[in-house]
Amino acid sequence: MTKTVQQKEKKLKSANVPDKMKACLFYGPEDIKYETLETPKINENEILVKIQSAMTCGTDLKTFKRGHPVLIKTLPSAFGHQFSGVAAGVGKNIKNFHEGQKIVAVNTAPCFNCFFCKNKEYSLCENLEFLNGAYAEYIAIPERIARHNTYEIPEEISFEEAAMLETFSVVMHGFERSEISPGMNVCVIGAGAIGLVFTALSKLAGANVISIGKSLYKLNLAKELGAEFIISLDHFNEQRKELAGKVRELTGGYGPDVVIEAVGLPDTWILATELVRRGGLVNFFGGCKKGERIEVDTYRLHYDELKLTGVFHHTPYYVRKALELMKDKNKSREIFKRLITHRMPLEKLKDAFILQESGKAVQIAIIP
Numbered sequence: 001m002t003k004t005v006q007q008k009e010k011k012l013k014s015a016n017v018p019d020k021m022k023a024c025l026f027y028g029p030e031d032i033k034y035e036t037l038e039t040p041k042i043n044e045n046e047i048l049v050k051i052q053s054a055m056t057c058g059t060d061l062k063t064f065k066r067g068h069p070v071l072i073k074t075l076p077s078a079f080g081h082q083f084s085g086v087a088a089g090v091g092k093n094i095k096n097f098h099e100g101q102k103i104v105a106v107n108t109a110p111c112f113n114c115f116f117c118k119n120k121e122y123s124l125c126e127n128l129e130f131l132n133g134a135y136a137e138y139i140a141i142p143e144r145i146a147r148h149n150t151y152e153i154p155e156e157i158s159f160e161e162a163a164m165l166e167t168f169s170v171v172m173h174g175f176e177r178s179e180i181s182p183g184m185n186v187c188v189i190g191a192g193a194i195g196l197v198f199t200a201l202s203k204l205a206g207a208n209v210i211s212i213g214k215s216l217y218k219l220n221l222a223k224e225l226g227a228e229f230i231i232s233l234d235h236f237n238e239q240r241k242e243l244a245g246k247v248r249e250l251t252g253g254y255g256p257d258v259v260i261e262a263v264g265l266p267d268t269w270i271l272a273t274e275l276v277r278r279g280g281l282v283n284f285f286g287g288c289k290k291g292e293r294i295e296v297d298t299y300r301l302h303y304d305e306l307k308l309t310g311v312f313h314h315t316p317y318y319v320r321k322a323l324e325l326m327k328d329k330n331k332s333r334e335i336f337k338r339l340i341t342h343r344m345p346l347e348k349l350k351d352a353f354i355l356q357e358s359g360k361a362v363q364i365a366i367i368p
Contacts (some may be wrong), residue, residue: 010063015184017048017088022303022368023136024349025076029066034347045143047097047150048089049105052159052344054134054366055082056356057167058264063352069290071132078133080105080366084153084162088138091155102153104162106169106319107131109144110160111145119125122315123173130272135349137368148316154327157272160365161326161336162234167363169314171197174285175205176318177311178258185251187275188227190262190286190288191218193339193363198285200335207258210250215359221338240274247275255280262286269294278304285311339363 021039024032036152042048063071063079071079084104084244087097097103110117111126117125129144141150153162180186186202186225191213203226203291211222212231219230229250234264236243247254256278261268264286272282274316314322326332342364344352 009364016084017050017138021137022079022346023133023270024346026063026067027076027153028070028080029181030064030350032064032350032353034349039138040140042089042091042140043147043364044091044141045236046091047087047094047103047105049083049139050088051083051085051134051137051139051368053084053163053367054080055160055163055167055340056349056352056361056364057082058194060354061356063126064350065357071130075359080136081130081132082163082166083139084132084159085139091146097146097150098143099153102159102162103150104153104165104245105131105145106166106314107145107148108313110315111144111147111214112148113299122317123313135346135366137346140143149319151319151323152313154323157326157331160340161332164315164336164363164367165319165322165340167193167197167339168326169319170194171201171316172322172325173314174198174260174283174311175201177309178260178283179281180205180207180258182298184208184257185210185255186279187247187256187259187272188222188262189259189268189272189275191215191222191230192262194285195260195262196222196225196339196362197228197335198262202325203227208251210247210256212247217360218362221362224338225334241272243271244274248291249336251277254278257281260285264288266292266294270296273297273300273306273308274307279306281309283309283311287312317324340365343367 020036023037035088087101108128110122111127133139184207186208188198188206189212199222209227210229211227213219214233259271259272259276260279260283262285276282339362341362346368355361
């Protein structure tokens with residue numbers, strides 16, 4: 001190593017940052033190990049964050065169960081993408097942040113140069129830069145995310161709440177694309193973190209909300225967040241006609257104006273198309289496995305003038321909009337209270353995923 005490189009590394013490393021850190025690595029489905037690793041080094045365009053809180057979420061639970069084709073390229077791999085913390089090191093080219101500052105970053109940033117970015121379809125960016133590795137004591141935020149999707153945490157938001165910024169951001173994107181207005185009947189299929197935020201935002205918008213899910217624990221949280229009616233999928237099992245009849249009964253005989261699928265399974269995608277009223281909108285928000293297919297009744301699609309749309313991910317605009325919502329405690333306090341259901345230390349990450357999979361937790365704050 002040359003003297004110049006040694007001097008550069010010295011400049012970019014805070015005196016308070018240890019050489020080693022603890023982290024959880026993914027070795028394969030349901031195989032997580034708590035290990036000691038080298039603390040990340042940053043260059044002049046990056047930010048090193050000492051993580052104060054990381055969140056479990058549906059995507060990371062799926063990763064824990066079966067891996068992830070985009071986020072997990074090699075094994076073993078760091079993982080986890082929802083976090084907040086304190087800037088422990090700031091590259092010299094980063095002008096908007098300083099050491100000791102409370103910051104939160106989301107998990108991607110668009111390139112702003114590709115075909116889709118030039119059409120302002122930033123969630124479809126061909127060159128999304130991903131950030132993974134939040135289940136650790138430290139994480140390095142790469143240049144593009146540091147510049148375009150990293151924010152100072154407002155005083156009124158805790159570290160745990162700030163770590164949920166990505167959850168709020170993706171839902172904010174999906175909510176605006178769902179064309180929900182006061183007085184509408186909205187049905188949300190899925191009562192995980194995403195579905196619960198959709199329920200809360202729909203209620204705040206003045207809609208009447210039906211929440212459909214499997215976990216009675218989560219369905220009760222949906223009710224606390226404003227759902228007028230909750231329906232257990234387990235109660236109806238495979239009896240889709242009976243379920244559709246119940247939903248029509250609750251919506252004046254017509255069905256919901258908007259149905260949001262927040263599960264990501266072909267069966268619930270099909271269910272969404274069966275529940276929505278004539279002229280209604282279905283938002284396929286939950287992502288299914290690549291290659292999976294569904295069948296749609298073409299008669300309904302054409303003669304009932306259904307609007308079917310898919311919404312993916314977030315954009316810098318929706319991240320900023322979500323942060324503004326989170327700052328408004330009158331609107332966000334009850335959401336945070338019900339979504340952050342447990343707190344566990346980093347070394348218990350596997351136990352946290354098992355608890356989340358049981359349906360008795362929503363998002364678990366992982367504390368390094």
